[in-house]
Amino acid sequence: MKHILSSVAAAGLMMTAACASYDSDEQAKTDPRIGEKVDRICFGRTIDGWRDVKGKDNVVLLERGVNEWYYTELTGVCRANALRSAIAIGIESRPAGGCVTKGDVIIVEDSPGFTQRCIITDIYKWDEDAPAPDEDEDDMM
CATH class of the missing domain: 1.20.5 (Single alpha-helices involved in coiled-coils or other helix-helix interfaces)
Incomplete structure (x- = not known):
C-alpha cells in the first residue's frame, strides 16, 4: 500500500x-521580450545587475555584461517586492565553472539578516527593446 x-x-x-x-x-x-530558452548563464566574476519584472512574482532579470539580460524563472517565495528592494543577491550554484543553470539557487537579501532562497526553474534571453504585451494592446487602441 x-x-x-x-x-x-x-x-x-x-x-x-x-x-x-x-x-x-x-x-x-x-511575451515578445522573452527570447529563446538557454541552459546556462556564465558570469565573469559576479552578476552585473538584477531587477524584477513589473507585476511578476518568481521571476528575476539577471544581467551579464552590458545590457545582456536573462529572464530567470524561480520557484519558492520570490516576490517581486523582495527582489525590487533587495540589498544583495547571490547565486548558490553547483560546480559549473562560473555558470548558473536550472536547479541552482538564487539567494535574495531584502533586509539585513533576512534571506530568501529561490530555485531557478528556467532561463530565457530577454529583449529589452521588444514591446511589453500590454504596450502592444495600448498601441492598437
Whole structure:
C-alpha cells in the first residue's frame, strides 16, 4: 500500500512539473521580450545587475555584461517586492565553472539578516527593446 501511495505521489509531482513547464513555455510565447530558452548563464566574476519584472512574482532579470539580460524563472517565495528592494543577491550554484543553470539557487537579501532562497526553474534571453504585451494592446487602441 505504501508503494502505491508513493507512486501516486510521484506521478502527481511529475504532472505538476510538466504543467509548470507548459505554463512557462506558453508565457514565453505570449511575451515578445522573452527570447529563446538557454541552459546556462556564465558570469565573469559576479552578476552585473538584477531587477524584477513589473507585476511578476518568481521571476528575476539577471544581467551579464552590458545590457545582456536573462529572464530567470524561480520557484519558492520570490516576490517581486523582495527582489525590487533587495540589498544583495547571490547565486548558490553547483560546480559549473562560473555558470548558473536550472536547479541552482538564487539567494535574495531584502533586509539585513533576512534571506530568501529561490530555485531557478528556467532561463530565457530577454529583449529589452521588444514591446511589453500590454504596450502592444495600448498601441492598437
